[in-house]
Amino acid sequence: MPASPARGPRLSIVSLLAAIALLGTQPAQADLARIRQSGTLKVAVYKGLPPFSAAAGSEYGGIDVALARALGKELGLAVSLMPFDADENMSDDLRAMVWRGHYLGYGPADVMLHVPVDRAFMRENDKALIFAPYYRETFVLVLDRERLPALRSLEDLAGQPTGAAAGSAGANALLAGAGGALRDKVKIYPEADDALRALFSGDIAAAMVTRAQYESALKAAGQSAARFATADISSPLLPPRGWAVGMAIKAGEKDLAQSLEEALNALRQKGELQRIFAGYGVTMQEP
Template sequence: MPFIRRLMAPFALALLLYAPLHSAHADLDKLKHDGILKVAVYKDFAPFSAQDSGIDIDLARALAEKLGLRLSLLPFDAGEDLGDDLRNMVWKGHYLGYGPADVLMHVPVDPRLMDGARKVKIFAPYYHENVRLVRDVRKIPTYDGVDSLAGKKVGVEKVSISAMVMLGEQDGKFRDNVKIYPTAVEALEKLKAGELDAVLANRSEIESVIRQDPNFALSEATFQRLPRQGWVVGMAVKNDNVELAKALQAATNDLAASGQLAQIFARHGVTLARP
């Protein structure tokens, strides 16, 4: 999934350099003249953006409305690291001619990454994500830590932080019972179908699929290599596009204050966790 590569390869951002400066108002004025806000979203990234639906898409639509603009979505496949995505979708454009957008959704709001991403401005944190364990209470009635998973079938998404920590925990103690799926959603559907005992995944993914089913319970996942504090996501624009960043930040603040942001998340079964 896109965000995992952000966690596992942050130093690629150090390759980004400063962009030439121009009028801070130029890009926003052009957007208002054209009447369109181009927003880049990740493909196959449920519940945030998949098959033209998701939290990030609804949020992009609400932001465009706040700015009095029409929304134009630019769905794209995640690159090898965040540096690729920022280059292709924010400050330069893909060499095949796709992009850049005016704003990229779901960007890590992390001081270390922001210091390295000098051609972009990362701002407007709107969600605090973390990894959770969801278990079938009929098979695992109580969860008292990772040892409760001994002998249990646990699903994870391939190339994810969940897979990394689950496979490596206690020198691979649980490896033989870890089941790997193309996406977390597929693992969660297998859990609902009774083919798994538990799934380790992002809280947003779990909530969007489980939908408060009483047969399943969420627990805080404490693993040796898992960052317990989680991570925060926001947006990115070109570094010199200051006025657009200010306008989007103000619009995001308004959506949060009015409760509309929480409603967008709730529409997809996810509880809004503000940074």
């Protein structure tokens, strides 16, 4: 008996739906296999985040850029950088660069670097797998020893011009410090490097920046560390122990996560991770 005219199309639709369902249940290994087949690891790094990632002429350079290339070499893959502008918050960055893609049409990457490894943040962003911390960021108050030989608390900054980057936690800590008594002397600069240049030139007596920002700027400027001191300042607006940064990939891609973590551990054991940080004048702070 000949088949009904509607029977063939109906079976085709059923077969298509079954195929789509099967694709949705493929193991995470398929994503790692796809990357290996392409031969290229796509890595998302922030624009304008020195010393970790920033434009250097027509290319990008920095600790995270060097780390991305070292990870690719360890995995036997070429690396394609995907520099991007930070959005309003880190969750938006994860959505754009890790698990969905940017509304402007680029992304997601295979992996994103410089992501906070924090339990609460990880719970709030369960569509991303955050893992493999490789550095601990901390804010420090950098002092010009000639003007501030010692400092016990933020109150000791009274009457002294200080600086920080706009929108940073360091700026907020200074503006709120000593009950707001420092506010009139706080200078807000577009970037941390601008605040540090002002400190190095003697325009201000102290700057609140991250340790990595200070150490890399000191090396780039050829300044002597003997002239400056760093103080760890307690403030309710600053994480007391800083924060660890690591990687993020799309949730469920466990084989990719394992491969990246093994590559990172290999770099750490060989001393390559420490050499990458040292190349930018930054002391390796274990997470």
